[in-house]
Amino acid sequence: MANDIRQWLEELGLGKYGDVFVENEISVQALPHITDDDLKDLNVALGARRQIRAAIPQLNDTSARSLLEEAPESQRNESSEAERRQLTVMFCDLVGSTALSTRLDPEDYREIIRAYQDACAGVIARYDGYVAKFMGDGVLAYFGWPRGHEDDAERAISAGLGVIEAVGEIALADSETEPLAVRIGVATGPVVVGDIVGEGAAQETAVTGETPNLAARLQEIAGPNTVIIAATTHALAGGLFDYQALGGQSLKGIERSTEVWQVVGERRVESRFSAAHTTALTPLIGRDEELELLSRRWERAKGGEGQVVLLSGEPGIGKSRLTQALQDWIGDQPYTRLLYQCSPHHTNSALYPIIRQIEHAARFETGETADEKLDKLEALLAFAGQTPAEVIPLVASLLSIPGGDRYPLPDLTPQQQKDRTLAALNTQLAGLAVQQPVLFVLEDVHWIDPTSLELLELTVAQVEKLPVLAIFTYRPEFMPPWTGAAHVTLQALNRLTARDCTTMAERLSGESDLSPEILVQLVEKTDGVPLFVEELT
Ligand SMILES: Nc1ncnc2c1ncn2[C@@H]1O[C@H](COP(=O)(O)OP(=O)(O)OP(=O)(O)O)[C@@H](O)[C@H]1O
Numbered sequence: 094m095a096n097d098i099r100q101w102l103e104e105l106g107l108g109k110y111g112d113v114f115v116e117n118e119i120s121v122q123a124l125p126h127i128t129d130d131d132l133k134d135l136n137v138a139l140g141a142r143r144q145i146r147a148a149i150p151q152l153n154d155t156s157a158r159s160l161l162e163e164a165p166e167s168q169r170n171e172s173s174e175a176e177r178r179q180l181t182v183m184f185c186d187l188v189g190s191t192a193l194s195t196r197l198d199p200e201d202y203r204e205i206i207r208a209y210q211d212a213c214a215g216v217i218a219r220y221d222g223y224v225a226k227f228m229g230d231g232v233l234a235y236f237g238w239p240r241g242h243e244d245d246a247e248r249a250i251s252a253g254l255g256v257i258e259a260v261g262e263i264a265l266a267d268s269e270t271e272p273l274a275v276r277i278g279v280a281t282g283p284v285v286v287g288d289i290v291g292e293g294a295a296q297e298t299a300v301t302g303e304t305p306n307l308a309a310r311l312q313e314i315a316g317p318n319t320v321i322i323a324a325t326t327h328a329l330a331g332g333l334f335d336y337q338a339l340g341g342q343s344l345k346g347i348e349r350s351t352e353v354w355q356v357v358g359e360r361r362v363e364s365r366f367s368a369a370h371t372t373a374l375t376p377l378i379g380r381d382e383e384l385e386l387l388s389r390r391w392e393r394a395k396g397g398e399g400q401v402v403l404l405s406g407e408p409g410i411g412k413s414r415l416t417q418a419l420q421d422w423i424g425d426q427p428y429t430r431l432l433y434q435c436s437p438h439h440t441n442s443a444l445y446p447i448i449r450q451i452e453h454a455a456r457f458e459t460g461e462t463a464d465e466k467l468d469k470l471e472a473l474l475a476f477a478g479q480t481p482a483e484v485i486p487l488v489a490s491l492l493s494i495p496g497g498d499r500y501p502l503p504d505l506t507p508q509q510q511k512d513r514t515l516a517a518l519n520t521q522l523a524g525l526a527v528q529q530p531v532l533f534v535l536e537d538v539h540w541i542d543p544t545s546l547e548l549l550e551l552t553v554a555q556v557e558k559l560p561v562l563a564i565f566t567y568r569p570e571f572m573p574p575w576t577g578a579a580h581v582t583l584q585a586l587n588r589l590t591a592r593d594c595t596t597m598a599e600r601l602s603g604e605s606d607l608s609p610e611i612l613v614q615l616v617e618k619t620d621g622v623p624l625f626v627e628e629l630t
Pocket residue numbers: 366374375376377378379380406407408409410411412413414415537568597623624627
């Protein structure tokens with residue numbers, strides 16, 4: 094940031110160039126990319142140019158690190174407590190900014206940097222990350238501090254992909270210029286979040302530890318418009334994205350060789366649970382009664398008395414696992430399974446879980462034309478006996494597929510269009526249920542958007558007379574509006590008993606027998622939450 098570059102120049106006795114560097118948005122980070130010609134363009138005198146060029150290599154090894162590491166003792170505010178926690182750190186850098194800064198006039202360049210910083214800040218905020226620092230064309234952001242989320246690694250990666258998209262869309266005055274591109278590095282690890290350092294606008298929170306440095310190094314090896322992540326981030330984000338393994342890399346300033354991955358894109362996953370469990374599941378422990386309840390509701394639904402089960406419980410308690418257990422129990426009886434997954438990042442995007450389910454069921458692939466997608470929609474919807482000319486325009490519009498002349502959208506008010514779309518979606522469900530029983534699973538309703546919730550109201554009422562078992566899973570913060578109806582059952586999942594936890598830990602540890610003392614400790618620590626048993630065993 095401005096003060097860092099000024100300070101660096103001061104130390105070289107070249108403080109008088111501070112203004113020129115700041116005006117041209119040259120950060121300490123950008124220094125290694127500065128050429129002698131760049132300095133000439135800034136009217137830096139020959140002797141000073143030599144001095145600067147000689148000082149840059151020394152800075153090179155520590156540039157990003159020194160910016161991130163502990164501030165001098167004198168600047169630290171002793172009063173606030175240092176806090177140790179896991180953080181996902183994102184480092185983002187604009188490609189070719191030095192060239193841009195020399196080609197454009199300073200005012201235009203500043204304008205672009207501002208648009209770039211705004212774009213980054215907007216996307217980072219969308220995923221509830223925290224912009225710790227703008228360093229000219231560099232952006233440092235934290236996910237997990239000051240607010241932590243269970244999916245911070247995932248958020249950082251999504252934000253990285255979002256930043257690439259947003260920055261690419263920045264309108265440039267000069268039409269000849271290539272769209273802007275960024276390099277992004279993401280790493281997760283323990284850090285110490287320390288005190289507020291600096292004063293006024295330069296104030297920031299010192300975060301120390303290897304993680305920010307690693308993120309900065311990963312950003313350096315990233316190609317334009319790519320996100321490179323560390324092994325820790327990769328392990329946490331798991332099956333939600335597609336990756337390309339880049340193997341072990343030796344990074345400047347980091348002793349060991351580091352396994353890194355490039356994020357290829359978001360994967361179309363059916364559910365969070367299936368994305369997180371690509372290998373065999375831990376055998377179901379306990380939950381006999383709950384499973385029995387579900388299977389009885391299934392039998393009743395199959396007989397035409399539709400049922401709704403509201404499955405609630407805290408994170409990691411086993412709602413998704415139990416739903417999976419029911420499917421295993423049903424086995425190969427013929428039935429149609431519809432799986433909907435709400436997303437914490439789309440709590441306000443209308444019908445988000447429905448849209449994703451249709452895209453998944455229709456097997457859309459990236460790069461398909463509108464016509465190819467319409468063909469697939471025809472096949473999907475005709476299967477449930479719907480009249481294509483009526484429903485496809487609505488569903489295509491819902492999925493943002495241009496219907497063109499093939500399926501023109503009739504002239505409707507937004508309200509009419511919504512009502513008809515909801516009706517068409519429910520007709521689809523009824524059409525499927527006529528053919529064979531339907532298991533309708535909606536995961537994580539605490540993240541549902543208002544329009545989907547409206548749809549559910551209709552669905553819950555409609556299900557009563559259909560061979561459908563609907564299971565809605567949610568965490569306790571959600572208050573379902575459907576309780577009380579005869580065909581709706583509430584099932585809260587409680588913690589596992591100490592005995593079940595012990596059994597689970599023993600199964601998980603397999604060969605490596607855990608000592609009785611360790612088992613006791615483990616049961617105590619995990620407090621009956623299966624997710625914690627898995628994590629700690
Ligand atoms: N009874 C159980 N026996 C064995 N493993 C279980 C059991 N319950 C949960 N698990 C395992 O614990 C982990 C967490 O369970 P699950 O994902 O079903 O929780 P959840 O309630 O759906 O949480 P969330 O609110 O985050 O969706 C999973 O890996 C799951 O396989």
